[in-house]
Amino acid sequence: MLFNIHPSNLVSALSIALELSTDGLSRHHWRTALIANRIAEQINLDDSQRQLLVYAALLHDIGAASNWSEKKKLHMFKVGDDIYQHAEAGYQLLKESPQFSMLAEGIRHHHDMWDGSSPYGLAGHNIPIISRIINLADRLEILIRDKVYIFEQRPDILSAIRELSGSYFDPNLVKALHEFARQESFWLDLTNPHYYQNFFRQIDAYGRMIFNIDDIVNIGEIFATIIDRTSRFTGMHSRSVALVSAFLAKAKGYSLEEVKLMKIAGLFHDLGKLSIPNEYLEKPGKLTEREFSIIKQHPYYTYRILEQIDGFSTVAEWAAFHHETLDGSGYPFRVPGDLLRLGARMVSVADVFVALSENRPYRGPLSARDIEKIMRGMVDNRKIDGGIVADLFSDGSGLGSLINQIGEMSWSPEQTCKE
Ligand SMILES: [Fe+2]
Ligand SMILES: [Fe+2]
Ligand SMILES: [Fe+2]
Structure with a gap:
């Protein structure tokens, strides 16, 4: 039997387990990863960082997966002080993993506010770039409603994000998002379930990491x-x-x-x-x-x-x-x-x-x-x-x-x- 597996294949499959609910499967982690990757592309993040970013995005809420009351908190757009436990729990789960320790810090800070107002958080550029990108991608994803035509949602989503630029979010990243958000294809990719396999293949091409x-x-x-x-x-x-x-x-x-x-x-x-x-x-x-x-x-x-x-x-x-x-x-x-x-x-x-x-x-x-x-x-x-x-x-x-x-x-x- 052959056991050399591309991380994106393994991580994208396992990320589905993080968001299982009684109603079946959602795609929060996949969509967050896709948005994060587009932001990274727009700001020219290098390939190896982008690869880590995508894996971190695919696992970012791992600290909430065992606990339903934690999972429910994640659906609110504006977060409260109780949102940080799962970010810390995710860090603790991964920090000693030979495969995933390099994702741990990024996950730990994925809800830190740009203005430093989160209780145990960092501020501004002290927040790892991976965390700042996931934060923005994650909040955008939360705003998408599956039953509403995507282009009817676009203006409201973008203005909700813009309002929090400089408080929740890194203003440079919000600017980058608004630049590519003009492309209809970005929104269509987000809502197209058949696009994801191509996306994950593209991530594999960023590096040669293989799991045995x-x-x-x-x-x-x-x-x-x-x-x-x-x-x-x-x-x-x-x-x-x-x-x-x-x-x-x-x-x-x-x-x-x-x-x-x-x-x-x-x-x-x-x-x-x-x-x-x-x-x-x-x-x-x-x-x-x-x-x-x-x-x-x-x-x-x-x-x-x-x-x-x-x-x-x-x-x-x-x-x-x-x-x-x-x-x-x-x-x-x-x-x-x-x-x-x-x-x-x-x-x-x-x-x-x-x-x-x-x-x-x-x-x-x-x-x-x-x-x-x-x-x-x-x-x-x-x-x-x-x-x-x-x-x-x-x-x-x-x-x-x-x-x-x-x-x-x-x-x-x-x-x-x-x-
Ligand atoms: Fe069982
Ligand atoms: Fe989260
Ligand atoms: Fe999330």
């Missing part, structure tokens, strides 16, 4: 953190599923590269959970039918996002089919058992095993013996694969060390999982 499989594991760990933060009950769930998936792949004799891919599948398996409001994941009582149907959407979005990454079609299945079952009654694709790949069966077994090994509000982690009993019952009911379950329980010392590692990773005494 280890880079993707590292990036998967950042997303695992975001996913697991959607509920205080899921602690280190994604990392634990990655660990067990890799263990099972080794037991089946997978190559080193395939074991890493299984780890990646585990890290991303619940990516679509970012589409579930936190209150559903944390609801103490029984879920309504509607709430449960929304929870069950999550592997659908995991699949639709991962499949957009070049070379990820198999990993997308391994990750997203973890609630499919051998009797074909799983969700959301209802894949018949004979079409469920071994990798998907392993992630599914890993997911069940981890859930049973984790703390719950009403119980501690189950013993290996109890877990095995429950899982063998699921094998008998044609829910999970018996051969993989046998692999899991046949290696006593391997299993013991897995349970210890999962125990060490579980930080919350009251974890639960509503799946």
